[in-house]
Amino acid sequence: MPLSNSILMFRRQFCKLPFGVISKEELLIEGLQPELMPKHVAIIPDGNRRWAKERGLSPEKGHEAGKKVLGDLCRYCSKWGVKVLSAYAFSTENWSRPKAEVTFLMTSYFEGLIHDFMRDIARCTYSNVCRYGMKMSVIGDKSNLPNSLKEAINHAEETTKDNTGLHFVAALNYGGRYDIIQATKKIAAKVKDGVIQLEDINDKLIDTELETKYLEYPNPDLLIRTSGELRISNYMLWQLAYSEFCFVDKFFPELDEADFVAALRSFQRRQRRYGGHKI
Numbered sequence: 001m002p003l004s005n006s007i008l009m010f011r012r013q014f015c016k017l018p019f020g021v022i023s024k025e026e027l028l029i030e031g032l033q034p035e036l037m038p039k040h041v042a043i044i045p046d047g048n049r050r051w052a053k054e055r056g057l058s059p060e061k062g063h064e065a066g067k068k069v070l071g072d073l074c075r076y077c078s079k080w081g082v083k084v085l086s087a088y089a090f091s092t093e094n095w096s097r098p099k100a101e102v103t104f105l106m107t108s109y110f111e112g113l114i115h116d117f118m119r120d121i122a123r124c125t126y127s128n129v130c131r132y133g134m135k136m137s138v139i140g141d142k143s144n145l146p147n148s149l150k151e152a153i154n155h156a157e158e159t160t161k162d163n164t165g166l167h168f169v170a171a172l173n174y175g176g177r178y179d180i181i182q183a184t185k186k187i188a189a190k191v192k193d194g195v196i197q198l199e200d201i202n203d204k205l206i207d208t209e210l211e212t213k214y215l216e217y218p219n220p221d222l223l224i225r226t227s228g229e230l231r232i233s234n235y236m237l238w239q240l241a242y243s244e245f246c247f248v249d250k251f252f253p254e255l256d257e258a259d260f261v262a263a264l265r266s267f268q269r270r271q272r273r274y275g276g277h278k279i
């Protein structure tokens with residue numbers, strides 16, 4: 001039996017790791033420290049339309065190409081031991097895009113994506129790690145999403161809520177400013193009703209009212225943005241306070257595992273001081 005197969009067999013029997021998940025020993029061989037792996041990776045998947053335009057294709061074809069890469073990214077995260085993957089799917093500002101594109105995203109693309117994810121999660125077994133045990137959530141203002149999309153989201157969240165694998169979080173009709181405003185309103189209402197005092201407002205309290213409050217790891221450790229743009233475009237403004245950023249000069253449909261691992265390596269070389277000093 002080839003060595004790689006024996007390692008897989010050993011892992012399955014003794015380490016209780018699904019096939020395809022990297023063990024601590026293998027991480028070390030790859031030059032990565034298990035204890036320094038990011039728990040929450042955020043992605044701003046930019047460049048679908050430009051990728052399509054360069055090839056003379058429609059924006060829809062670009063988004064379709066991005067769909068496959070998003071699935072791959074979930075697999076990479078599961079494989080390399082990331083716990084939460086959040087993706088900026090549609091910002092509160094994206095409604096100003098051409099009507100045809102917004103209609104495509106809202107009435108076909110996002111729902112189709114959720115459907116594909118659910119199908120793959122259901123098919124996935126312990127021996128096929130891609131979506132094994134994956135949990136799916138959507139954050140953002142769902143109130144003005146089409147009803148059938150809302151139903152698909154509710155179904156996906158309800159069906160996967162007890163899964164313990166990778167937590168995939170799609171930020172849909174989301175904005176960092178929106179998130180801070182909605183949290184502020186909830187806190188202000190509590191002060192007004194006398195449930196809390198003004199003095200009770202602090203970082204921790206705000207954390208408990210943000211849309212990310214249900215995540216095991218609410219603050220991204222690593223933010224990856226594709227397409228060479230060097231900005232955060234109103235993504236989790238509060239939660240990104242001490243995140244490490246990695247900008248990849250490729251369109252999202254071109255992102256591959258080597259880029260992802262390069263981002264992990266770059267992340268592990270950073271010194272995270274959270275505003276403090278080591279010396």
Ligand SMILES: CC(C)=CCC/C(C)=C/CC/C(C)=C/COP(=O)(O)OP(=O)(O)O
Nearest residue numbers: 045046047048049050087088089110113170
């Ligand atoms: C389950 C669920 C809802 C998943 C979300 C999937 C997801 C992250 C989609 C992102 C789509 C998108 C608008 C990409 C940005 O490319 P662009 O159009 O900004 O490309 P450009 O920069 O070339 O204009």
